[in-house]
Amino acid sequence: MASLVGGNCVIVVMFATRHSVLVYMLGIAFDRAILFHRWLGRWNTILVLGHVIIEAVLHFTVGTGNTDLENIYGLVSVIAFLLVLIFSLEWFRRAQFELFLVSHLLVIVFFVLGVLHNNGFLLYTILSAILIGLDWILRLALGSVVVPSKTTLFKKRAENLVQVRFTKNSPWAKKLYGPGQYVFLNFPAISHTEWHPFSVTSSPDDPEIEVNIRALGNWTKKVYQLASAEDCVWVRADGPYGNLNLDYHRYSNMVLVAGGIGITPVIGILKEIFAGKKRRSRIQSVVMVWSVPSEIEAGWFMEELKALYQISNSSSIKLEIKVHLSKAKEVPPSPFLNTGRPDIEKYLDGATQERTPCFVFVCGPKKLVNSAWDISTKLQRKGKICHFHHETFQF
Ligand SMILES: Cc1cc2nc3c(=O)[nH]c(=O)nc-3n(C[C@H](O)[C@H](O)[C@H](O)COP(=O)(O)OP(=O)(O)OC[C@H]3O[C@@H](n4cnc5c(N)ncnc54)[C@H](O)[C@@H]3O)c2cc1C
Known part of the structure; x- marks a missing residue:
């Protein structure tokens, strides 16, 4: 059961990474893969709870061989996992997106305490860490995730609509651009940690990326206010992501x-x-x-x-x-x-x-x-x- 949980965890992580084998070998874009991530995460809850029940029954009957401390680690690890599940419910995703995102950091607690509970979990933790590491290496190499660039155009296009243009920073990523894609943007003037996705309105052949941001919620309204005050700002971009599946x-x-x-x-x-x-x-x-x-x-x-x-x-x-x-x-x-x-x-x-x-x-x-x-x-x-x-x- 423990191996089943571990193996499933690796797959859950793979479906949550923006750059993965799914994107490059199977053509499954991140926005589609995330649906599988959600369902596999729910399936993992069943596996985790099944594991807890079996361990508890064995502990109180024949004994599992685990020390009390190891069992406490296991229990706290499960609580961290369940908190991630709760904050991933539809309501949090729509109304409290930042809380949903930040709560995912509890996954670190889940993996670390999972290893302390049972060192057989180390293999799956390492595999998951490798997938996340590769994802980040590609994010850093293909976008401008760390070093921001100056916008070439940043203006109020209309009431509650901001037009943003900036140059594609990584020449080696040019081949990855296609129609119907989106990029995650971050404006350090607003927040260093908040990233939001926007569809690319420029042609993939354009040396610049253009996005148009409609002021709807908290962050996008701040972008609109920024465009009222500034005509050139720093922007960081992560992407491009998504594909149309069909040519x-x-x-x-x-x-x-x-x-x-x-x-x-x-x-x-x-x-x-x-x-x-x-x-x-x-x-x-x-x-x-x-x-x-x-x-x-x-x-x-x-x-x-x-x-x-x-x-x-x-x-x-x-x-x-x-x-x-x-x-x-x-x-x-x-x-x-x-x-x-x-x-x-x-x-x-x-x-x-x-x-x-x-x-x-x-x-x-x-x-x-x-x-x-x-x-x-x-x-x-x-x-x-x-x-x-x-x-x-x-x-
Ligand atoms: C693939 C994709 C392409 C998009 N393209 C455009 C576009 O071209 N132009 C445009 O104006 N809008 C676009 N959006 C919508 C835009 O991303 C949201 O309007 C923006 O993130 C809302 O943030 P907020 O804080 O202003 O609003 P909030 O009121 O906080 O959020 C409104 C909705 O946006 C979702 N959301 C909030 N933050 C994020 C985030 N960091 N990442 C993902 N979703 C989030 C929430 O689930 C909620 O349903 C796109 C969204 C996606 C997923």
């Missing part, structure tokens, strides 16, 4: 659906297609649907969308841009603006064909993602083929 250049039709700030990875994808390096591509048409409450939010990226549309006019790839103002009763004359919520089924049905797979990417609130997913499934039942990829901006 959309192999598809002739694409539908990109975004809700609110979920537009950021979509802008990055559009830039890669229309404003990046020339690539071999089968894409013939791209339909982009963006749902925002009003004209104010539509203005965030309107200039960029117009510029991309201009480029598409001289390209062989047709680009359709549909921006829906869900709360507006009427819209000013514009080829892009529409009133009301988008009819996703109409757009997907129009863009997909039988026997020709269509690449569908959706980023936004869970409700939008789930409804687009249901519609894709419904169309598949009718014989159409949708290859679906989604993001919700939540781990």
